[in-house]
Amino acid sequence: xxxxxxxxxxxxxxxxxxxxxxxxxxxxxxxxxxxxxxxxxxxxxxxxxxxxxxxxxxxxxxxxxxxxxxxxxxxxxxxxxxxxxxxxxxxxxxxxxxxxxxxxxxxxxxxxxxxxxxxxxxxxxxxxxxxxxxxxxxxxxxxxxxxxxxxxxxxxxxxxxxxxxxxxxxxxxxxxxxxxxxxxxxxxxxxxxxxxxxxxxxxxxxxxxxxxxxxxxxxxxxxxxxxxxxxxxxxxxxxxxxxxxxxxxxxxxxxxxxxxxxxxxxxxxxxxxxxxxxxxxxxxxxxxxxxxxxxxxxxxxxxxxxxxxxxxxxxxxxxxxxxxxxxxxxxxxxxxxxxxxxxxxxxxxxxxxxxxxxxxxxxxxxxxxxxxxxxxxxxxxxxxxxxxxxxxxxxxxxxxxxxxxxxxxxxxxxxxxxxxxxxxxxxxxxxxxxxxxxxxxxxxxxxxxxxxxxxxxxxxxxxxxxxxxxxxxxxxxxxxxxxxxxxxxxxxxxxxxxxxx
Amino acid sequence: xxxxxxxxxxxxxxxxxxxxxxxxxxxxxxxxxxxxxxxxxxxxxxxxxxxxxxxxxxxxxxxxxxxxxxxxxxxxxxxxxxxxxxxxxxxxxxxxxxxxxxxxxxxxxxxxxxxxxxxxxxxxxxxxxxxxxxxxxxxxxxxxxxxxxxxxxxxxxxxxxxxxxxxxxxxxxxxxxxxxxxxxxxxxxxxxxxxxxxxxxxxxxxxxxxxxxxxxxxxxxxxxxxxxxxxxxxxxx
Numbered sequence: 001x002x003x004x005x006x007x008x009x010x011x012x013x014x015x016x017x018x019x020x021x022x023x024x025x026x027x028x029x030x031x032x033x034x035x036x037x038x039x040x041x042x043x044x045x046x047x048x049x050x051x052x053x054x055x056x057x058x059x060x061x062x063x064x065x066x067x068x069x070x071x072x073x074x075x076x077x078x079x080x081x082x083x084x085x086x087x088x089x090x091x092x093x094x095x096x097x098x099x100x101x102x103x104x105x106x107x108x109x110x111x112x113x114x115x116x117x118x119x120x121x122x123x124x125x126x127x128x129x130x131x132x133x134x135x136x137x138x139x140x141x142x143x144x145x146x147x148x149x150x151x152x153x154x155x156x157x158x159x160x161x162x163x164x165x166x167x168x169x170x171x172x173x174x175x176x177x178x179x180x181x182x183x184x185x186x187x188x189x190x191x192x193x194x195x196x197x198x199x200x201x202x203x204x205x206x207x208x209x210x211x212x213x214x215x216x217x218x219x220x221x222x223x224x225x226x227x228x229x230x231x232x233x234x235x236x237x238x239x240x241x242x243x244x245x246x247x248x249x250x251x252x253x254x255x256x257x258x259x260x261x262x263x264x265x266x267x268x269x270x271x272x273x274x275x276x277x278x279x280x281x282x283x284x285x286x287x288x289x290x291x292x293x294x295x296x297x298x299x300x301x302x303x304x305x306x307x308x309x310x311x312x313x314x315x316x317x318x319x320x321x322x323x324x325x326x327x328x329x330x331x332x333x334x335x336x337x338x339x340x341x342x343x344x345x346x347x348x349x350x351x352x353x354x355x356x357x358x359x360x361x362x363x364x365x366x367x368x369x370x371x372x373x374x375x376x377x378x379x380x381x382x383x384x385x386x387x388x389x390x391x392x393x394x395x396x397x398x399x400x401x402x403x404x405x406x407x408x409x410x411x412x413x414x415x416x417x418x419x420x421x422x423x424x425x426x427x428x429x430x431x432x433x434x435x436x437x438x439x440x441x442x443x444x445x446x447x448x449x450x451x452x453x454x455x456x457x458x459x460x461x462x463x464x465x466x467x468x469x470x471x472x473x474x475x476x477x478x479x480x481x482x483x484x485x486x487x488x489x490x491x492x493x494x495x496x497x498x499x500x501x
Numbered sequence: 502x503x504x505x506x507x508x509x510x511x512x513x514x515x516x517x518x519x520x521x522x523x524x525x526x527x528x529x530x531x532x533x534x535x536x537x538x539x540x541x542x543x544x545x546x547x548x549x550x551x552x553x554x555x556x557x558x559x560x561x562x563x564x565x566x567x568x569x570x571x572x573x574x575x576x577x578x579x580x581x582x583x584x585x586x587x588x589x590x591x592x593x594x595x596x597x598x599x600x601x602x603x604x605x606x607x608x609x610x611x612x613x614x615x616x617x618x619x620x621x622x623x624x625x626x627x628x629x630x631x632x633x634x635x636x637x638x639x640x641x642x643x644x645x646x647x648x649x650x651x652x653x654x655x656x657x658x659x660x661x662x663x664x665x666x667x668x669x670x671x672x673x674x675x676x677x678x679x680x681x682x683x684x685x686x687x688x689x690x691x692x693x694x695x696x697x698x699x700x701x702x703x704x705x706x707x708x709x710x711x712x713x714x715x716x717x718x719x720x721x722x723x724x725x726x727x728x729x730x731x732x733x734x735x736x737x738x
Contacts, residue, residue, distance in 0.1 A: 054696050054700055058699055059696075078704075079704065080699075080702040080704055080707075081705075082700075083699075083700060083702030083705070087701075088700040090693065094690065095690040095694045095697065097694075097697075098615060098636075099614060099615045101616075104614045104615060104616040107616065108616070109701040109702060111711055112701060112703050112707075112709055113702050113705055113707055114705070114710050116710060117711070117712055121712065156701075160702075314654055314657060334658070335660070337658060338658050339658055341651060343651070345685050346648070346651050346652050346682050347652075347658075347682065348682060349656070349661070349678040349681055349682065350678075359659055359661065387681075405659075
């Protein structure tokens with residue numbers, strides 16, 4: 001049993017800061033499955049850190065109140081002791097592995113607490129069998145997809161045999177089949193009677209698992225829902241609370257879609273891209289409409305990023321790209337392209353927002369740049385340092401940069417991973433706005449709600465080739481929903497040989 | 502034990518300590534004005550070890566560059582004279598000295614797991630306070646590489662890519678554009694990494710166990726002996 005009693009916590013010295021949690025009292029029974037939900041910045045992550053002891057032992061600040069796991073006081077005991085009782089899985093698969101090889105990672109937690117080598121091997125065997133990870137052993141961490149990494153993370157925590165699992169937005173970087181696999185993992189943990197506390201934006205995959213939902217706002221718990229209360233909640237109420245959908249079937253398509261222009265087209269002919277001598281992407285023929293907002297979907301590692309990279313000319317490839325019969329070479333496309341990366345921090349280089357958006361523009365027109373910034377609600381931020389902005393603002397600065405320089409091909413790499421409903425919607429508005437002046441917007445995404453809110457067509461890539469391309473009309477909407485519901489992996493006859501790679 | 506054998510994927514797998522010794526020896530000796538023959542011997546030994554560790558691509562990459570530089574040095578350079586001759590000699594000799602160092606550090610990084618690294622240094626009773634930061638650094642090298650790739654891609658989209666032209670015309674600016682995001686993202690990652698490893702008991706005061714058996718074997722002793730002979734020969738000469 002976890003007993004949190006009148007806990008308040010603020011990062012840093014200042015007790016008035018708005019980045020913490022206030023007056024939280026919560027009891028979680030042994031074997032219970034609790035979901036923490038709420039808008040970004042509501043204190044979900046902070047609460048998970050209270051339970052696994054990272055607060056106050058790693059993140060410093062002002063803490064009051066007590067946290068007990070049975071009779072054990074988390075705030076007083078050393079972190080290494082809590083590590084035996086509470087296993088933690090984090091949001092970012094890139095930064096939670098201490099080892100560079102998977103087998104080492106699976107054993108890592110056990111090694112740290114000095115378990116005998118024979119026993120460790122037994123536990124590693126057991127965990128790999130339980131989570132069906134045998135094929136991932138002895139691999140480099142850097143070769144794995146996000147979904148594979150999250151499963152390794154769960155299994156390596158499991159090997160320590162903790163009673164409590166704390167997961168902080170584990171699905172935010174995962175594709176549909178990986179989310180389903182994660183669900184199966186959680187199911188097994190629940191069946192074994194483990195206590196599970198999960199902070200999450202995506203809720204639909206937790207159906208049948210969650211016992212209780214804790215809704216947080218501004219660092220406080222404002223509602224508690226039993227599972228049946230939650231699942232019967234109306235869409236309107238969910239949207240007001242900034243929560244994501246509970247059931248993919250109920251999502252509605254955004255009505256005022258951008259009209260498909262029938263004029264110019266980008267045609268792609270015999271595109272082949274090789275990596276280390278092996279072909280990883282092959283597109284014999286494809287024709288994309290001007291003004292399209294294209295959702296690129298498909299399983300991790302299917303070639304989505306490679307396709308986007310070829311489209312904007314940054315990856316070496318063979319093949320012809322034509323606009324209305326006029327060839328457009330890779331170098332030319334690269335000059336006219338812009339990619340908004342998953343980690344926006346990778347593309348903020350300068351010392352002020354204004355410098356950032358005019359960087360790389362030939363005739364640096366400050367007035368025009370200011371107009372774009374105003375349009376993106378950044379008008380008072382011209383002189384701020386880009387890295388001092390919030391996550392959403394950084395993303396807007398990056399998109400503003402693309403708009404100012406008049407780029408024609410806009411690529412977004414998972415722009416809505418880990419966003420709540422309200423932030424996701426504002427990203428949608430932004431992408432639609434930017435798309436108006438661009439030839440083509442392409443978005444690599446695993447977020448079905450986002451696709452239906454924002455995109456006009458779907459490009460489905462699987463096994464290194466385009467296996468489907470359809471507009472998001474009524475039939476298209478049902479098709480893409482089915483893909484996400486069933487986690488179907490589309491395999492056309494010719495894609496057979498790719499699977500062996 | 503069956504599983505442990507499965508994990509021994511290399512036909513000859515050197516101990517991390519041997520690989521460190523190799524790196525330092527090569528680094529020290531190579532700048533001591535050694536003969537061309539010694540240089541070839543050092544490179545060949547490193548190549549053999551690289552092949553034994555199944556790092557064929559690394560071997561081919563370094564081997565071809567080394568071979569070209571050596572062949573130019575032996576066969577082409579003597580026929581050139583004056584400024585051109587000096588330039589060619591500088592180009593093929595000085596960068597060549599770095600190749601064995603790069604090769605031995607690649608060998609170390611590619612074929613050592615973090616777990617082995619920690620176990621090896623625990624065996625010679627290095628303090629945990631030293632081992633943990635070093636193992637984090639070790640873990641960090643591939644991460645920095647990954648970050649670097651996506652940052653340099655982002656720069657190409659803005660027309661400020663890390664190209665020869667930009668490095669020559671505005672080196673400081675280009676460097677700044679790389680360093681700002683690189684430092685920011687590595688700082689975030691290292692913070693998260695530290696939190697993750699502490700939540701899994703890395704700072705426990707119980708003695709760690711280790712699944713990989715780390716032991717000096719015959720191959721290690723041969724390499725160590727070779728290194729000692731090499732150092733002795735260089736010092737005596």
